[in-house]
Amino acid sequence: MSKLAAFGGTAAVPRDRRHVPWPLITDEDRKAVLDALDGPRLVSDTDGANAVSRLEEAWACRFGHEHCVAVSNGTTALALALAALGVGPGDEVIVPALSFIATGLAPVHQMAVPVFADIDPVAFTLDPDDVERRITARTKAIIPVHLHGAPADMDRLTAIARRHGIAVVEDSAQAPGATHRGRPLGSIGDAGAFSLQVSKNIPTCGEGGLLVTQDAELAGAMRRGRQFGEVIEAGRDRDYISYGLGWNYKMSALQAAFTLAQLDRYDDYERARQENVTGFLARLAELPGLRVPAPLPDTTHAWHILRFRFDPAAFGLHGVRPEALRSTLRRLLRAEGVPMSQYQLMPLPDQKVFTDRIGFGSGYPWSVTGAPGTTANEGYPVTRAVIADSLTLQKRHLHPGAGALLGLYGDAFEKVWANRDMVATLAKAAS
Numbered sequence: 001m002s003k004l005a006a007f008g009g010t011a012a013v014p015r016d017r018r019h020v021p022w023p024l025i026t027d028e029d030r031k032a033v034l035d036a037l038d039g040p041r042l043v044s045d046t047d048g049a050n051a052v053s054r055l056e057e058a059w060a061c062r063f064g065h066e067h068c069v070a071v072s073n074g075t076t077a078l079a080l081a082l083a084a085l086g087v088g089p090g091d092e093v094i095v096p097a098l099s100f101i102a103t104g105l106a107p108v109h110q111m112a113v114p115v116f117a118d119i120d121p122v123a124f125t126l127d128p129d130d131v132e133r134r135i136t137a138r139t140k141a142i143i144p145v146h147l148h149g150a151p152a153d154m155d156r157l158t159a160i161a162r163r164h165g166i167a168v169v170e171d172s173a174q175a176p177g178a179t180h181r182g183r184p185l186g187s188i189g190d191a192g193a194f195s196l197q198v199s200k201n202i203p204t205c206g207e208g209g210l211l212v213t214q215d216a217e218l219a220g221a222m223r224r225g226r227q228f229g230e231v232i233e234a235g236r237d238r239d240y241i242s243y244g245l246g247w248n249y250k251m252s253a254l255q256a257a258f259t260l261a262q263l264d265r266y267d268d269y270e271r272a273r274q275e276n277v278t279g280f281l282a283r284l285a286e287l288p289g290l291r292v293p294a295p296l297p298d299t300t301h302a303w304h305i306l307r308f309r310f311d312p313a314a315f316g317l318h319g320v321r322p323e324a325l326r327s328t329l330r331r332l333l334r335a336e337g338v339p340m341s342q343y344q345l346m347p348l349p350d351q352k353v354f355t356d357r358i359g360f361g362s363g364y365p366w367s368v369t370g371a372p373g374t375t376a377n378e379g380y381p382v383t384r385a386v387i388a389d390s391l392t393l394q395k396r397h398l399h400p401g402a403g404a405l406l407g408l409y410g411d412a413f414e415k416v417w418a419n420r421d422m423v424a425t426l427a428k429a430a431s
């Protein structure tokens with residue numbers, strides 16, 4: 001049994017092996033951006049092909065969506081999808097209690113109230129039973145988040161939505177390319193939102209987002225909303241007439257060109273990533289008290305983030321708080337060179353923006369619906385348990401050449417688990 005790095009032993013992951021870049025930027029990406037810079041159109045505000053329209057077509061074609069509309073980022077994509085579906089003041093939108101803050105903010109940007117629902121303890125996505133409990137006469141939409149790259153339970157969620165006449169907007173920011181019963185995420189509900197933010201699986205060189213839908217009319221509403229409410233038609237000059245409420249949510253040609261170049265290599269990257277990650281997880285699955293993420297039956301997983309849950313009882317730690325085991329493992333694994341971190345320090349409903357409900361300066365939009373407020377440290381037991389007893393790995397494993405590094409991470413986990421008595425002693429002291 002080798003000595004833990006936290007106590008002076010040699011780290012399982014040598015320092016010079018720890019840095020892994022993401023995104024992986026190659027000469028193809030550089031050339032694509034420079035070509036776009038020298039191209040005829042930096043902005044997609046008139047009819048005609050440019051990098052933005054080429055990205056929309058390439059994305060729709062590669063993943064099997066009817067329509068794709070490029071926007072400025074994933075957050076505006078979510079808000080614009082809600083807007084195009086007619087979500088507005090007085091409406092409620094159900095979102096998961098565990099997600100990135102943008103999922104909870106997007107309804108507020110649309111002046112609707114986010115209503116949080118708990119998650120499934122294994123998939124970490126919306127619990128359909130809790131969604132059903134929270135539906136009211138004001139519920140206008142559900143935003144299932146395919147968190148960490150794992151498809152939400154779209155069979156049950158779309159059935160609930162259909163029964164109540166509610167729209168479904170898939171937050172697919174973490175799951176490009178993943179499928180649910182063979183269907184591409186994003187096109188199962190009414191609309192799907194993707195983020196191309198630089199840390200995501202298919203990145204741009206900064207900020208970007210995409211909306212997809214199978215509905216031509218909805219795609220038209222998204223396009224109008226993206227550009228001041230204008231209608232841009234093939235073969236017709238821009239007329240600067242606003243046909244309805246719109247914003248400026250357009251994507252730049254440079255951002256689109258970078259993602260187009262990344263998309264060319266996506267299949268190779270994704271194949272390598274699937275192999276690297278599933279091999280790593282199979283190895284870790286052998287360790288007692290460690291629950292590794294797994295795709296649900298008949299789905300594929302994009303592995304954007306790897307979340308591991310720890311079970312104190314399996315460590316012989318009855319009565320020890322899960323937070324104590326989690327922080328002990330975080331400290332020991334980080335000392336070995338594995339950058340374990342928390343993803344979300346609290347459930348979304350605990351975020352100050354949702355407990356204080358100041359909103360647009362006067363308690364709006366919450367003052368309109370009378371939806372029950374959220375209180376920090378209350379409700380959402382599954383979300384709280386998951387945050388208390390789990391840690392995540394982010395970004396390092398996205399690189400297609402990360403297999404060797406994940407091998408070293410596996411060594412580190414096995415080394416820490418071989419010192420389980422020490423883990424138990426430290427966790428008890430911390431509890």
Ligand SMILES: *Cc1c(COP(=O)(O)O)cnc(C)c1O
Pocket residue numbers: 073074075076099100102103145147171173174194195196197207208209
């Ligand atoms: C990244 C992310 C977003 C927001 O995307 P941006 O492009 O950063 O605005 C929304 N939802 C989830 C789940 C995300 O991970």
